[in-house]
Amino acid sequence: MTIFIKTTPVAYTHYAVQPRIGMHHGMEIALSFEGDSTEKAHKQVLAVTDVSCFARFGIKGPKAADWLNQQGIKTPEVMNAWVEGAPNTLVLRLGGSEFLVEDQAQGKACEALTSFDQASTTGAYQVARSDAAFILGGREVLNLLSELCMLDLRDSAWPSHGVVMTQVAGISATLIRESLAGEQVYRIWCDGTYGSYLWEVLTEIAQELGGGAVGLICRFQ
């Protein structure tokens, strides 16, 4: 019998640096790259964390918001915005009628959404998600983003719960800004096939600016 192990979309870029690997939401993910003190120092300056392992659920259609609401998930009232739709679960409204639901480290909402039955649902359609997803934090994060994105991503130019779909390092990506354990961080999602490329670009610039890759443990300590 063949056993398939789900790996992060950026797994191939990790092989060279041999991070400590663990399982989260059924996916192999980097728990740490370097010693605790080094990662903590990077977190202060500029840290890139792979969170592709978080569970996700995509849905679109004119009745998508109604269906999510019926499952007890709150949805943003305006386009291109996000809310915490359930405890530890983000809900992003991508345009008018498409939603991305993502459990955070302790979130549980996506598990229940897998009960979605297309045959008995009209006006809502499940969207397969295969994102690479990252968290960027640290005092140099805006310097990194200014090298990769043409938009002004400073607080003053971006509503606090706004969703931005733009290009980052030349590829399509979705961004939000959120507060994580009191720290302002940026979230980036891109198609999984671009994951390795974006990870390489982000970590290379992070290292130039004095930071680096940080594993899941340090990020959520």
Place this chain on the structure above:
Amino acid sequence: MKLLNCPMNGVRPLSEFLFGGEFREMPNPDASTDLEWASYVHYRDNAPGIKKEWWYHSPSGTWFIAERNTLTDEVLATYLHGNSPVSKVKEPS
């Protein structure tokens, strides 16, 4: 930097968009003559002027209509198909 106003996402660099060709109203395929249908499919006069065009914002997957003066490259309005023109954005000089 040239800019274009996506009706769903706001003003973005032109590099985020793809051109989707001229928008033209399709005649009823069941009621049109062969000449009308052939004209719709094949005929383009290519005269410069204000044209309706399909444009695509690739990061969000949004198709929309832009009214563009093909002589001056000035975009007069952008809007979702089926909606009225609501935004008139001029590129900064």
